[in-house]
Amino acid sequence: MKIDSRPLRYAHAEGYTDVCYTEDGQHIITCGNDGDVRIWVDIKDDDRNSHCVGESATAVCFKDKRLYVATDNHAVQAYTFPAFDKDGIVTRFTASVTQIMTSTKIEALGCTSENMEAKICSPEGGAPLFMMSEHKGPVLSIALCPQMKYSSTSCGDGMLRIWDIDTQKMVKEIACVPKINTFYSAKVVCRMDFEPSEGRYLAYPNNREVTLLEYETWGQRMTFTHSSIKCAISQCRFSPCGQYLAASTIAGQIAVWEVQSGTCTGIIEHPTSHNVTAIAWNPKGNGVLAYCDVSGQLGALMNCYGKDSKADADAPDDVEMVERADDGNDLDNLIENYNSDDDDNAISLEKLKNETLGLGTVRDEDESRPVSRYMCWNDIGIVRCHTQENGESTIDVEFHDTNLHHGINLNNYLNHTMASLSASVLVLACETSR
Incomplete structure (x- = not known):
């Protein structure tokens, strides 16, 4: 079967946007330049939960029922899930955090920063287990092997580095990263990945191809590319089973290969050719891949394995499978x-x-679902009210021009039912108790 693409959804304000899944694959989690973390049941979810963590959020990661978010105070903040209560700070940097990563087999977090440092930290915090500080530019990404024996980092000084965690020494350098002096100007973030089951390979983007290195010898095993790939690849990720490899380009193309044969199962073109900032496989192993771009949009690809897979069985009956025409x-x-x-x-x-x-008759099967309705929609922005099954209500404000103001999320304690929005004022109205 061909790879199918779902329509893009607005997730965050324009800027760097990150995405991950919960470990059970039931929720998509995004964060962005508006400082919000949003939790989606599915890409079609109109009632996603939204939590403000600061002026901006650059990275998000999920591990053992906890969320880890890179906030604008240069910290990796832990939150409980799904309550989203603060649960301690894992580590701090002196500049923006650029990535947080982990996997099911790793009891640690890999964290990178613009301050030329990368750390391997315990999820509970405390002193770093390993600090990699020989970089000469902003560190863009990090990868950890499942055995926690090796790590790899990419840096704006142009180098990819492989580190021995036991000896805490660098063992190899590869020149493959475009040189930049700040993470926010990087088009290629050079996100690498170790094969997830045993860490047998390290895959990394190298111009228009993905290179696969043998574990420990670090010799080149094979490369993945396609004639349709027209610009630099920015990141790559192994599927949960390790049999497939996905990569995205700075023009929004996403390609998937079968690792053993090197066969490309499909390439999807971004409808507006925006740079894809993050990709994440669903841990269910159902061939679903979520992604975000620099315009704050969230998308998802189905059937990425290129054949009948669990994606068909797991997809709800009411999900529309869209192939871009x-x-x-x-x-x-x-x-x-x-x-x-x-x-x-x-x-x-x-x-x-x-x-x-909210007009018309509500179907029986929808009576228990959360309710979302518009309170205001004008040339300034949109105000929406979301009411959950338990009666909790929140208000989302999204501005058409994100330079005017970032999005706002409020708890609707007073049960406001009307709204008006201008460039300088948000007005909410509710019934009085008289």
């Missing part, structure tokens, strides 16, 4: 869907009114 066919497809009375996904003005304004 040529721009010239969009209008024809739209008209065809509109004229199909039997299509559950047909475009309907009545359906849109029901979904956005």
Whole structure:
């Protein structure tokens, strides 16, 4: 089967955006330049939970029922899940944190920063287990092998470095990273990955291809590329089973290869060619890959294994599987869907009114689902109210121009039902107790 792409969703304000999954694969977690962390049941989730952690959030990672977030105070802050209560600070840097990574077999966090340092830390905090400080530029990424014997870092000084964790010494340097002086100007973040089951290989992006190195000898085993790849690859990730390898380019292309044969199972083009900032495989091993881009959008690819897989069995019946068509066919497809009375996904003005304004009859199976409705929509932005099954209510404010103000998330303690928004004021109204 071909790789299928779901439509992009607004996740965060424009800027660097990160994504990961919970370990059970039930939730997608994103963070972004607006300082929010958002928890999604699925990419189609209109009632995702949103939590503000500061002015910006550059990295997010999930491990053992805890969330780890890189906040604008240069710290790696731990939160409980799903309560999202603060649960201690793992480590601090003197500049922005650029990545937090771990895996199911690793009882540690790899953290990197603009201050030319990389650390391996215990999830509980305390002194770092290993500090890599021989970098001569901002550290962009880190990877840890499953045996916790080796780590690898990429740096804005142009070098990829491999480290022996036991001896705490560097064992190899590879020139493959475009030189930059700040993480925020980096188009290629050179995200590497060790093969997840035994760490037999290290995969890293090298211009328009992904290079696979043998474990310990660090000799080149093979390379992965495709004639359709037209610019530099920025990052790569092994699938949970280790049999597939995904990579993204700075023009938004995402390619997947079968590791043993080197066969490319498919390449997806980003609809607006934005740089993909983060990719994450669903831990269920169902061939689903989530990704975010520099415009703050969230996307997902299905059937990445290129054949019938668990993705088909795990996908809900009401999920629309979309294969991106040529721009010239969009209008024809739209008209065809509109004229199909039997299509559950047909475009309907009545359906849109029901979904956005809460009009019409609610179906029995939807009675227990969270409710989302618009309180205001004008030329400044959008104000929406989200009410959960337990009665808790929050208000999201999204500005069309993110330079005007970052998004706002408020607890709706007073049960506000109306809103008005201008460039300088947000007004909320509720019933009085008289």
